[in-house]
Amino acid sequence: MSVVAFLREGERVVGAKVVNREDGSTFNIKAKQVINATGVWTDETQAMVTDRGQLKVRASKGIHLVVPRDRFQSTVGLILRTEKSVLFVIPWGRHWIIGTTDTDWHLDKAHPAASSKDIDYILEHVNKVLKRPLTREDVEGVYAGLRPLLAGENDSTAKLSREHVVAHPVPGLVVVAGGKWTTYRVMAKDAVDEATRSMDERVPPSCTESIPLLGASGFKAAWNRRNRMAEETGVHVARIEHLLNRYGAMAPEVLALIAGNPELAEPLPGADDYLAAEAVYAATHEGARHVQDVLTRRTRISIEAWDRGVSAAPVVAKLMGEVLGWSDAQREGEIKHYLARVDAERLSQEQPDDESADAARMGVEDIVPLR
Numbered sequence: 001m002s003v004v005a006f007l008r009e010g011e012r013v014v015g016a017k018v019v020n021r022e023d024g025s026t027f028n029i030k031a032k033q034v035i036n037a038t039g040v041w042t043d044e045t046q047a048m049v050t051d052r053g054q055l056k057v058r059a060s061k062g063i064h065l066v067v068p069r070d071r072f073q074s075t076v077g078l079i080l081r082t083e084k085s086v087l088f089v090i091p092w093g094r095h096w097i098i099g100t101t102d103t104d105w106h107l108d109k110a111h112p113a114a115s116s117k118d119i120d121y122i123l124e125h126v127n128k129v130l131k132r133p134l135t136r137e138d139v140e141g142v143y144a145g146l147r148p149l150l151a152g153e154n155d156s157t158a159k160l161s162r163e164h165v166v167a168h169p170v171p172g173l174v175v176v177a178g179g180k181w182t183t184y185r186v187m188a189k190d191a192v193d194e195a196t197r198s199m200d201e202r203v204p205p206s207c208t209e210s211i212p213l214l215g216a217s218g219f220k221a222a223w224n225r226r227n228r229m230a231e232e233t234g235v236h237v238a239r240i241e242h243l244l245n246r247y248g249a250m251a252p253e254v255l256a257l258i259a260g261n262p263e264l265a266e267p268l269p270g271a272d273d274y275l276a277a278e279a280v281y282a283a284t285h286e287g288a289r290h291v292q293d294v295l296t297r298r299t300r301i302s303i304e305a306w307d308r309g310v311s312a313a314p315v316v317a318k319l320m321g322e323v324l325g326w327s328d329a330q331r332e333g334e335i336k337h338y339l340a341r342v343d344a345e346r347l348s349q350e351q352p353d354d355e356s357a358d359a360a361r362m363g364v365e366d367i368v369p370l371r
């Protein structure tokens with residue numbers, strides 16, 4: 001759903017007009033308080049309400065490379081100083097994640113594209129400390145994101161504030177912007193407390209910081225039982241550990257799918273860390289609507305697999321289609337869309353600069369209409 005306008009009663013915001021991007025329908029959602037938490041889109045969504053007292057958010061692009069763990073030996077992660085900022089080399093499962101860059105971005109916000117220049121920058125810096133230099137052939141995956149930075153006086157995005165700000169520009173609307181991933185619960189608490197403060201009902205302060213994430217309660221006990229779970233389900237203990245690491249104490253929900261259909265214990269082609277059951281679970285329990293939701297968001301197959309999920313896509317489409325009732329044409333459309341997305345990303349990563357990388361990535365729309 002995209003917010004396309006805010007509902008007003010006089011100056012007050014009383015809800016939002018939204019469009020369902022899957023079928024194009026539009027409807028209104030009424031609310032006593034609206035919280036606008038739209039990251040790098042904050043300038044656009046604020047402008048739907050007021051041009052007074054606005055927060056200014058700048059988008060800073062950062063990219064990371066994923067390379068196999070066996071490409072160099074180290075028992076620890078690394079933090080390297082660069083001329084602009086720092087470079088992290090982080091152990092992640094069977095891979096290293098190496099990043100990041102920090103550059104201003106003024107192009108398509110939904111699909112920031114990594115250019116050839118970004119990739120070379122990271123390789124050049126990490127190679128200063130490696131005995132055997134990494135090359136493009138060692139790169140399994142590349143991903144790019146945009147940091148929402150509160151704009152200040154300083155021109156360099158590397159120096160802008162990483163703090164967050166909560167504003168209440170008009171009655172009924174709270175805006176939270178800036179901040180960091182690691183502080184998201186503080187951001188949420190500050191925004192929710194600000195919104196509830198002006199409501200008539202007495203609402204206690206948010207206690208989000210002490211609420212365990214889904215799957216956290218009971219995780220330790222489940223981990224201790226992993227060998228027993230392997231015996232009970234017939235699934236190898238290494239797979240059980242993978243599921244526990246991904247779903248915590250909710251891993252038995254995925255195992256229950258396998259108990260109902262043992263074929264779901266098969267690994268996905270080209271991405272054999274993941275089981276077919278995980279694609280099904282994404283559609284039944286995690287709100288996945290499209291093949292790319294599973295390959296790029298519920299899992300990280302798009303950056304972990306050498307083929308970026310190309311060989312998993314048809315299998316994932318079949319599994320999801322059975323849950324979501326897709327026709328043959330819908331299933332084919334989903335596969336075609338995902339393959340086009342991979343091609344566009346690969347092409348963008350061969351382009352010399354942001355403009356050409358953006359133009360290459362823009363070739364593929366985000367949503368596959370479900371018709």
Ligand SMILES: Cc1cc2nc3c(=O)[nH]c(=O)nc-3n(C[C@H](O)[C@H](O)[C@H](O)COP(=O)(O)OP(=O)(O)OC[C@H]3O[C@@H](n4cnc5c(N)ncnc54)[C@H](O)[C@@H]3O)c2cc1C
Pocket residue numbers: 001002003004037038039040041045060061062063064100101144145146147148178179180181182183
């Ligand atoms: C390379 C990189 C490295 C980073 N490293 C770190 C780190 O080490 N530590 C750390 O803490 N943070 C880090 N961050 C920052 C962190 O990832 C971001 O601060 C955080 O993800 C921003 O979250 P957000 O919810 O504010 O914005 P977003 O995740 O961008 O969410 C905004 C949402 O608003 C939605 N939206 C926009 N317009 C509309 C509309 N009209 N209607 C409905 N929805 C809309 C968008 O679809 C989106 O889902 C890093 C970021 C990058 C890019």
